[in-house]
Amino acid sequence: MNRKQKAKAIEALDRFRIELPSWGFANTGTRFGKFMQDAAASTLEEKLHDAGLVNALTGACPTVAVHVLWDFDDPTDPASAKTTRRLARKHGVKIGSINPNVFQDQAYKLGSFCSPDASARQSAMDHTLDSVALGAAVGSKSISMWLADGTNYPGQDNIRRRFNDLKDAMKQLHLKMGRSWRGAKLLIEYKPFEPAFYHTDIPDWGASLLLCQHAGPQAKVLVDTGHHLPGCNIEQIVALLLNEGRLGGFHFNDRKYADDDLTLGSIDPYAVFRIFNEIAQFEFEAKKAPGSTPVDYMVDQSHNLKPKLEAMVQTVCEAQKLFVKAQIVDREALARAQAKGDITGAEVLLKSAFDTDVSPALEAWRKGQKLEKDPLAALRKSGVIKQLGRERKKARAERGEEGGSSYA
Numbered sequence: 001m002n003r004k005q006k007a008k009a010i011e012a013l014d015r016f017r018i019e020l021p022s023w024g025f026a027n028t029g030t031r032f033g034k035f036m037q038d039a040a041a042s043t044l045e046e047k048l049h050d051a052g053l054v055n056a057l058t059g060a061c062p063t064v065a066v067h068v069l070w071d072f073d074d075p076t077d078p079a080s081a082k083t084t085r086r087l088a089r090k091h092g093v094k095i096g097s098i099n100p101n102v103f104q105d106q107a108y109k110l111g112s113f114c115s116p117d118a119s120a121r122q123s124a125m126d127h128t129l130d131s132v133a134l135g136a137a138v139g140s141k142s143i144s145m146w147l148a149d150g151t152n153y154p155g156q157d158n159i160r161r162r163f164n165d166l167k168d169a170m171k172q173l174h175l176k177m178g179r180s181w182r183g184a185k186l187l188i189e190y191k192p193f194e195p196a197f198y199h200t201d202i203p204d205w206g207a208s209l210l211l212c213q214h215a216g217p218q219a220k221v222l223v224d225t226g227h228h229l230p231g232c233n234i235e236q237i238v239a240l241l242l243n244e245g246r247l248g249g250f251h252f253n254d255r256k257y258a259d260d261d262l263t264l265g266s267i268d269p270y271a272v273f274r275i276f277n278e279i280a281q282f283e284f285e286a287k288k289a290p291g292s293t294p295v296d297y298m299v300d301q302s303h304n305l306k307p308k309l310e311a312m313v314q315t316v317c318e319a320q321k322l323f324v325k326a327q328i329v330d331r332e333a334l335a336r337a338q339a340k341g342d343i344t345g346a347e348v349l350l351k352s353a354f355d356t357d358v359s360p361a362l363e364a365w366r367k368g369q370k371l372e373k374d375p376l377a378a379l380r381k382s383g384v385i386k387q388l389g390r391e392r393k394k395a396r397a398e399r400g401e402e403g404g405s406s407y408a
């Protein structure tokens with residue numbers, strides 16, 4: 001990479017932040033079973049500790065998303081909000097997006113905000129408003145709504161009735177957030193399948209966008225990269241949402257088949273590059289500083305076999321690398337190639353940025369931040385995972401727990 005590209009990349013890296021999910025540090029499994037890791041985090045404090053460690057290694061992850069029912073014994077307890085804020089500070093991070101949980105309780109068998117049962121819909125709203133209060137109390141800036149709502153068989157329920165109830169609920173939520181949690185974003189995530197297998201109530205970005213437009217200006221679409229049908233052109237979704245001012249953020253992970261939640265770029269790094277490329281292109285056209293678009297980059301991965309800390313550092317470094325590659329595309333030359341209809345030339349410009357070794361920029365940026373040159377190698381060499389494994393195994397045994405807290 002040349003000097004100009006390197007300088008641009010370093011400037012953009014200064015602005016690049018990616019949020020870690022508390023649940024990505026805990027033991028997880030598949031529906032067939034769980035394989036426990038001694039070093040996996042059980043308590044919220046352990047999750048914040050691990051996030052703090054990843055932030056210290058990468059310098060790019062100052063916030064941690066929390067999942068309300070998995071992380072808080074009593075989300076309505078003001079003392080626990082205070083303690084959480086303090087614990088986060090102790091580990092050098094802040095609380096990021098708040099993820100309400102409107103899918104675990106037995107009341108949600110037929111859905112949450114879309115349930116045919118008015119009392120289930122009310123429970124979903126009550127819990128979400130408790131989450132809003134928690135978000136404001138812990139100093140978070142957003143709430144991420146993901147619903148497991150949907151049906152399993154044709155004819156099971158009225159698709160339009162369900163969506164209309166959801167629209168009303170999101171509007172009410174937006175209104176209430178505006179009163180008690182000013183400036184916070186209402187992020188609405190979509191997913192075309194799982195756990196519902198016939199229809200999901202927010203299947204795609206179109207449905208999310210409709211909900212956002214109905215709810216109000218602070219409502220934005222949350223794109224989880226694993227939540228698309230095979231072959232979907234995610235970067236096009238990103239481009240169109242940017243155009244409408246409704247791209248709220250990402251849940252980054254990689255996948256081969258479904259919502260696999262693998263580490264970012266492990267399967268298709270070029271797809272991630274193409275997403276960052278659309279954002280960089282938008283910034284170039286809007287004459288905005290590189291990396292300045294207010295989209296929330298968040299990790300949402302939960303692979304159950306790779307050591308959690310390694311997986312997280314790997315994803316963050318991969319995100320930085322692919323983000324930088326998108327920054328160095330020659331956009332003037334691209335515009336010229338596009339105007340001439342030079343299809344090959346235009347594609348070559350993208351490919352050559354993607355193929356560029358950007359490690360000089362990453363290493364220079366890390367040096368400037370007094371970070372290790374290779375955060376993953378540093379973590380693996382440090383022995384910290386083994387040490388945490390010993391400590392946490394002992395602590396769990398003392399608490400009489402077997403494998404630690406889980407994801408669900």
Ligand code: LRH
Nearest residue numbers: 099146189224251259300
């Ligand atoms: C659903 C999802 C959603 C949840 C998270 C744990 O598949 O992506 O974001 O909150 O997983």
Ligand code: MN
Nearest residue numbers: 189224251300
């Ligand atoms: Mn997600």
Ligand code: MN
Nearest residue numbers: 224226227259
């Ligand atoms: Mn998911």
